[in-house]
Amino acid sequence: MKKILSLAVLLSFGKSKAFSNQSVNNSIDTNITVSVMKEEIEAPIDTLTRTVSGLMDDMLKLKRLKITGYVQPQFQYIDSAGAQSFAGGDFGSGSTKYTNRFTMRRARFKFTYTFENILLMVNIDARETGLAMRETYAKISDPWLNMVSLTAGLLQTQFGFELTQSSSERESPERARYNQILFPVERDLGAFGSLVVPKSSKLYGLKLDVGYMNGVAGVSPEFDSFKDYTGRLQYSKSLKSEKAMFSVAASYYNGGYRIGTQKDYNFNTLANGDKGFEFASDTANYNRKARKEYMGADVQTSFEWPIGITTVRAEYIQGIQPGTSESNQRANNSLAALPTKPIYHRQFNGAYFYLIQDIGTSRFQVVAKYDWFDPNVKISGEAIGKTGTGTNLGDVRFDTYGFGINFRINSYAKVMAYYDYVTNESTSISTVKKDLKDNVFTLRFQIKY
Secondary structure: HHHHHHHHHHHHHHHHHHHHHHHHHHHHHHHHHHHHHHHHHOOOOHHHHHHHHHHHHHHHHHEEEEEEEEEEEEEEEOOOOOOOOOOOOOOOOOOOOOOEEEEEEEEEEEEEEEEEEEOOOOOEEEEEEEEEEEEEEEEEEOOOOOOOOEEEEEEEEOOOOOOOOOOOOOOOOOOOHHHHHHHHOOEEEEEEEEEOOOOOOOOOEEEEEEEEEEEOOOOOOOOOOEEEEEEEEEEEEEEOOEEEEEEEEEEEEEEEEEEEOOEEEEEEEEEOOOEEEOOOOOOOOOOEEEEEEEEEEEEEEEEEOOEEEEEEEEEEEEEEEEEOOOOOOOOOOOOOOOOOEEEEEEEEEEEHHHHEEEEEOOEEEEEEEEEEEEEOOOOHHHHHOOOOOOOOOOHOOOEEEEEEEEOOOOOOOOEEEEEEEEEOOOOOOOOOOOOOOOOOEEEEEEEOO
């Protein structure tokens, strides 16, 4: 009897457990079914809303990244084969000499990413000579007034107007000779802070930039402990009608590099009465500094009147620059190393003047430009190269007269035809006794995007 009762209990328990498992399975199946039904019965408008929301989120991320730039293919002709030139480089190298060439003067691809008060920028130049990094920096602005910002990385040197003006906007093919000599690649590794007065202030239009850099130029690494400082204060104003504007600015640069074991020379009046270079007696101090100090001022105005928009622009600079006997540029063969040649200290000045005239409302614009660079203001003419003075090619003054015409095809493309008439002073140097044949014609096509 007991066996029969036990069997009945077991059968009852097993049936109950089976019933319970079945209930659970039924519940899961029901939930899945409900879930599937919910998905199946989701309204089309909900699906569309969810999809559009996802696309908008992706679009917002893409809008933070902008790709811009420009390309400048060009053809050039110079008066004599192999001549040195500041219109895009010399027309020859070593034994190779020529009078004309096609080049890709600039091909910039700029990637800019912005998010709230942060900006990242990478600017690459792709030419026939290879890829080169032009700018790579990060910038952060104050989130309240957008009045103060700090920029760090490989960035544009803040000095003067033409140096900081984009090559795609400039009305002539190249910067003035002194800008190319004193600021070889216009960029340096470092940081600068900016202060921009907001529109709500009576001082609106005022801007201050202060920089702190390696002073080596470009992406070359630092090789000494000296740093360069630069500052620029500018004020610009436009009429309410926006038919006239003007701006004035002052710039200052102070820096230098270690001379190392090289000898250096200062310019003085010599014992025989001639002006020339003499040996610096403190050469034994290997940690001494080749000092660079520049001061400049620039002004420009534009106004619209019946014959079109007229722009007048001028800039002047003077200061101290160390160089070699043959050049006013950095006194070494490599930007990232101590000087390898004796250093000559000179006082210089230079300037440029622009007159730019739009032809009415047409697509034509004419340009006249004059610039000079006198690398040694204490000597000139046939006194340069005189025996015993130590003066050489690095002391010769050059004047450049430029004339050109720009034709805007549309908002993105233009054609530039430009002629540089270059003159130099006659000296006692055997290769520069008269004016060199180095006038250059440039025909350039530019497209921005």
